[in-house]
Amino acid sequence: MNIVNVETSKKKIMLQKPLWSLYIHIPFCTTRCTYCAFNTYTDKHLLIDEYVQAVCAEVELLSHLDQPIHTIYLGGGTPSLLKPSQLEQIISHVLINFTYNSILEITQEINPRDASEAYLHALRKNVSRLSLGMQSVNPSELQMFSRDHDHPHVVQAVKFARLAGFDNINLDLIYGNPGQTLAMWRDSVQAALDLDPDHLSMYALSLENGTELKRRVTYGELPMPDPDLAADMYELASEMMAAAGFVQYEISNWAKPGKFCQHNIQYWKNLPYLGIGAGAHGYANQVRTVNVMRPELYIERLKNLPSNPLPFPQTPATMTAEPIDRQTDMFETIFTGLRLLDEGLSLKAFEQRYGEKLEVRFADEIKRLTRMGLLWQAGDALKLTKSARLISNRVFQEFAVEEEA
Numbered sequence: 420m421n422i423v424n425v426e427t428s429k430k431k432i433m434l435q436k437p438l439w440s441l442y443i444h445i446p447f448c449t450t451r452c453t454y455c456a457f458n459t460y461t462d463k464h465l466l467i468d469e470y471v472q473a474v475c476a477e478v479e480l481l482s483h484l485d486q487p488i489h490t491i492y493l494g495g496g497t498p499s500l501l502k503p504s505q506l507e508q509i510i511s512h513v514l515i516n517f518t519y520n521s522i523l524e525i526t527q528e529i530n531p532r533d534a535s536e537a538y539l540h541a542l543r544k545n546v547s548r549l550s551l552g553m554q555s556v557n558p559s560e561l562q563m564f565s566r567d568h569d570h571p572h573v574v575q576a577v578k579f580a581r582l583a584g585f586d587n588i589n590l591d592l593i594y595g596n597p598g599q600t601l602a603m604w605r606d607s608v609q610a611a612l613d614l615d616p617d618h619l620s621m622y623a624l625s626l627e628n629g630t631e632l633k634r635r636v637t638y639g640e641l642p643m644p645d646p647d648l649a650a651d652m653y654e655l656a657s658e659m660m661a662a663a664g665f666v667q668y669e670i671s672n673w674a675k676p677g678k679f680c681q682h683n684i685q686y687w688k689n690l691p692y693l694g695i696g697a698g699a700h701g702y703a704n705q706v707r708t709v710n711v712m713r714p715e716l717y718i719e720r721l722k723n724l725p726s727n728p729l730p731f732p733q734t735p736a737t738m739t740a741e742p743i744d745r746q747t748d749m750f751e752t753i754f755t756g757l758r759l760l761d762e763g764l765s766l767k768a769f770e771q772r773y774g775e776k777l778e779v780r781f782a783d784e785i786k787r788l789t790r791m792g793l794l795w796q797a798g799d800a801l802k803l804t805k806s807a808r809l810i811s812n813r814v815f816q817e818f819a820v821e822e823e824a
C-alpha cells in the first residue's frame with residue numbers, strides 16, 4: 420500500500436476545512452538516554468502488541484470522518500521498535516477512519532540502529548519522512564548520552580533510506596553539551612551535512628530534572644555547559660547551514676526548500692492536532708488534552724470503554740483536558756508563530772482568526788521590540804530579527820506582560 424501522494428480517493432479533501440494533524444506516541448526504548456525526560460520505558464516491550472491495539476482503538480474514538488488531516492507523526496520513545504506490520508496496522512487504521520489530504524506527510528522517528536535495509540524498504544510503503552536521532556558524530560558524546568548507536572549506524576541508515584526511496588530525511592543534533600568544544604560541534608554539523616539530509620533539527624541541551632545527565636552535572640562528574648559557548652555554537656551552525664543552502668525556517672530547524680516539516684509547522688501555527696498514545700498531548704476544539712502516562716494504564720483504559728462517549732477530543736485515555744480561552748490561544752499563536760523565522764507571524768491570518776489586528780492590540784509591544792532591534796515587519800509578516808533568535812523567550816515575554824497588566 421503506497422499511501423503517499425494519493426491522487427484520487429473516496430476520502431477526497433474538502434479544501435474549505437482547516438487541516439488537522441495527528442501525533443502518535445510510542446513509549447518504548449531499548450535504553451534510556453542520559454538526557455531524556457520523555458515518557459518512555461525500557462522494560463515494557465512485552466506490551467507492544469496490546470499497545471498497538473489500544474492505539475487503534477483510540478484512533479477510532481477520535482476519528483471525525485469529515486475532518487481532513489494532512490500530517491501524521493509517529494514519535495517516542497522509539498517507534499522503530501515496532502515491526503513494519505504493526506506500524507502499517509496503525510497507519511491503515513488512521514487512513515480508514517480519517518479523511519486525508521491528497522499529499523499526506525507521514526513522519527516516523529527511527530533509531531539509526533534499527534534502520535536495516537529490509538526495515539526501511541518495508542517502512543517506505545507507509546511512511547514518507549524519516550527522522551533519525553543522530554545527536555553527535557563524536558563517540559565520547561554518544562557514550563555520555565548512553566546512545567545505543569554510533570556514527571557508522573547513521574551513515575548506513577541514511578544510505579539504506581535513500582535506497583528505499585526516502586526523499587525527506589531529518590537528522591537531529593544536540594549542542595551545548597558538557598565538555599563539548601566548538602570544534603567538536605563543527606564536526607557534528609559537518610558530518611550531518613556530509614550525509615546530505617533534507618532537514619536538520621538542532622536543539623540546545625536542556626538538563627531536565629530526574630535525568631542521569633543532570634545528576635552527573637550536579638554532582639560535578641561532568642562540567643556545567645556554558646551558555647555563551649552554546650550561543651556561539653548556534654551562530655556557527657546557522658552560518659554553516661546557510662552556506663550549505665538550507666533555510667532556517669524555525670528557530671531550531673533548517674531545511675532544503677520544499678522540505679519544511681509540515682507537522683511541526685502545525686504546532687508553530689497553533690493549529691489543531693490530536694495526541695494519541697500514552698502521555699500524548701493534543702489540542703483541538705480549544706481544549707488541550709494529555710493522556711495517561713503509563714502504557715499499562717493506557718491499554719486498560721482503552722479496553723474498558725465507558726458506555727457514554729466522552730466529549731471530543733477526550734477519550735478514556737485522557738488524563739487532563741484543559742479548556743483554552745481566547746486570550747491564551749492568542750498569546751500561544753504569537754509565541755509559536757514568531758518561531759517561524761522565514762514565514763513569520765502573518766498579520767492577516769491573525770486578524771482572520773481573532774477578529775482584531777495584532778498591530779493594533781499590541782502596538783506598544785511591537786513598537787518597543789522593533790526599536791530594540793528584535794522584531795521587524797516584512798510585508799504581511801512580523802518576524803524575529805537575527806539578534807532576537809537567541810533571546811526569543813524574552814521577546815515572547817513582552818507580549819505576555821500585556822496580558823498580566
Ligand code: SF4
Pocket residue numbers: 447448449450451452455456457459495496497552
Ligand atoms: S531514544 Fe529518544 S525517547 Fe528513547 S531514551 Fe533516547 S532520547 Fe529518550
